[in-house]
Amino acid sequence: MREITPRKIIEMKGKEKIVMVTAYDYPSALIADKAGMDIVFIGDSLGMVVYGDESTLNVSMDQMVYHTRAVAKAVKRALVLADMPFGSYEISLDEGVRNAVKLIQAGADAVKIEGGADHYELVKKLVRMGIPVMGHTGLTPQRYLRLGGYRLMGETEEEIEEILRDAKALEKAGAFALVIEFTLSDVAKLVTEEVSIPTIGIGSGPYVDGQVLVWHDLLGIYESTPPFVKKYADLKSMIQLALEEYRNDVKEKKFPGQDHYWEFLDKEEFEKKKRRAMERLNRSERNGEAE
Ligand code: KIV
Numbered sequence: 513m514r515e516i517t518p519r520k521i522i523e524m525k526g527k528e529k530i531v532m533v534t535a536y537d538y539p540s541a542l543i544a545d546k547a548g549m550d551i552v553f554i555g556d557s558l559g560m561v562v563y564g565d566e567s568t569l570n571v572s573m574d575q576m577v578y579h580t581r582a583v584a585k586a587v588k589r590a591l592v593l594a595d596m597p598f599g600s601y602e603i604s605l606d607e608g609v610r611n612a613v614k615l616i617q618a619g620a621d622a623v624k625i626e627g628g629a630d631h632y633e634l635v636k637k638l639v640r641m642g643i644p645v646m647g648h649t650g651l652t653p654q655r656y657l658r659l660g661g662y663r664l665m666g667e668t669e670e671e672i673e674e675i676l677r678d679a680k681a682l683e684k685a686g687a688f689a690l691v692i693e694f695t696l697s698d699v700a701k702l703v704t705e706e707v708s709i710p711t712i713g714i715g716s717g718p719y720v721d722g723q724v725l726v727w728h729d730l731l732g733i734y735e736s737t738p739p740f741v742k743k744y745a746d747l748k749s750m751i752q753l754a755l756e757e758y759r760n761d762v763k764e765k766k767f768p769g770q771d772h773y774w775e776f777l778d779k780e781e782f783e784k785k786k787r788r789a790m791e792r793l794n795r796s797e798r799n800g801e802a803e
Contacts, residue, residue: 530722584619628678666699715740
C-alpha cells in the first residue's frame with residue numbers, strides 16, 4: 513500500500529494543501545513521486561497532450577489501463593488516481609463498475625469520474641465495493657460539446673446551483689475528494705466551505721484545499737496552455753535546444769566522442785579475430801550453399 517491514502521487526503525483538508533499532477537508514463541511518474549506530489553493522476557487529458565486529439569472524447573479504457581500500469585509501477589508514495597474516460601461509466605452501473613475495477617487492477621488506488629449528482633449511484637456502489645472515488649465539477653471537459661467549449665463556469669445562479677449539487681452529491685455518496693475546474697474563485701470557495709471533503713482546484717483560484725495541473729502545461733512542453741496555468745519550466749525550448757545540439761554534433765562528427773565508444777586496444781589481436789571470424793563466415797556460407 514502506498515503512503516498517501518484517500519483517508520490521508522481527507523485529513524489534509526484545512527491543514528495542508530494537497531498537490532496533484534498528471535503523469536502518463538513510467539519516467540514522469542517516478543519524477544512526480546520523488547518531487548513529493550500527494551496525488552499522481554493519470555488524466556484522460558492524455559488524449560490531448562500525449563495523443564494529439566482535439567478533445568478527451570476519444571480516449572478508450574484500453575489507453576487508460578495501459579498508461580495506469582506504467583504510472584503505477586513507478587509510484588511508491590503518492591496516491592495513484594486514474595480517470596474514467598468518456599463513455600466508460602455513463603451507459604450503465606455495471607459497465608461503470610467493470611471499468612473502475614479494470615483501473616484498480618491496473619494499479620490505481622482510486623478512480624475519478626466527471627460530474628457528481630448524475631453519478632450518485634455509481635459513486636455509492638464503488639465506494640461500498642472499496643473503490644475510492646474522486647468527483648469532478650465546474651468545467652467537465654467530457655461535456656464540452658454541451659457546455660459550448662472550454663469556458664469559465666459558475667457565472668450564473670443555475671451553474672452555481674449545479675456545481676453545489678454535484679459537490680454535495682459526491683460528498684453524500686462517499687467520494688473522498690473532488691476536482692473543481694475553471695470556475696470563478698468565489699464559487700470554488702463556496703463549495704470548499706460547503707463540503708467536508710477536500711476540493712482540488714484547477715483554474716479555480718486559491719480558496720480550495722489543493723491544486724492540480726497537467727504535466728505538459730506546467731512544464732511548458734507545448735507553446736499554448738490554458739490561461740490559468742503557471743509554467744514552471746520551458747521544457748519545449750530545452751528539449752529543442754538539446755536535439756539541435758545533438759543533430760549538429762552528429763553532422764559535424766563531434767558525436768560520438770571518445771567517451772562514448774569502445775575499441776580494441778590491441779589492433780593485432782583485432783586483426784587475428786577479424787581474419788578468423790571472416791574465415792568462419794566464408795566456411796559457413798560455402799556449407800550453406802552446398803546443402
Ligand atoms: O484529465 C485531466 O487531466 C483532468 C484534470 C484537468 C483535472 O481531469
